[in-house]
Amino acid sequence: MTRIIDHPILGKIEHRKKIPFQFDGETYTAYEEETIAAALLANGIRQLRVHEQSGTPRGFYCNIGHCMECRVTVNGKANQRACLTIVKKDMAVESGKQHPNMIKEMVAKK
Template identity: 55%
Template sequence: MTNRIINHPILDKVDDTAMVSFTFNNTVLRGLKQESLAAALLANDIRTLRVHEETGSPRGIYCNIGHCFECRVTVNGQQGVRACLTPVQEGMTVSSGEKFLTSVKDWRLNNE
């Protein structure tokens, strides 16, 4: 089995025997029930979670503790969810690759 984050400092201990299925960019993957979405994606060899708002460069997990916001994905239609703090759940639908709005800059561009 792939190395997993079993004792997360925020999400607590994960049962390494309970598996769930979730979808990432239309591909069904498996993760440990209640492990972080970031950990489940890493265990499935997913490194790019989104693209930079201005340059389009790939972004992935950076701090893995919720401070940097680099791991934002769309979960069940909700944009900007931090994968490192979100427990993976059965049937969860996750997507990436979108350029998320940068509220101050985009507001200015749309209102000038």
């Protein structure tokens, strides 16, 4: 688990409150003011979703909000960027899944 333990703005990690949240049904710990991306990376999670058409794994890319690779579903709301969304207590985060209908549509178009 890797985290910045003494941040110039957020301060020392031991002064920040631990917050439980879920990712794909598993409970993890974040620290207050931490983004979903930072919390998942610190907990060893690298894959956030799969590509909508090919099903290949996707994770963090720019980590500054420019791309949309880190899209997750947060408390039922789809397409939230993990790198910009702050973890809240008991937040339910779900990875993006490949939809079976998209595969059928791809095959039908060929």
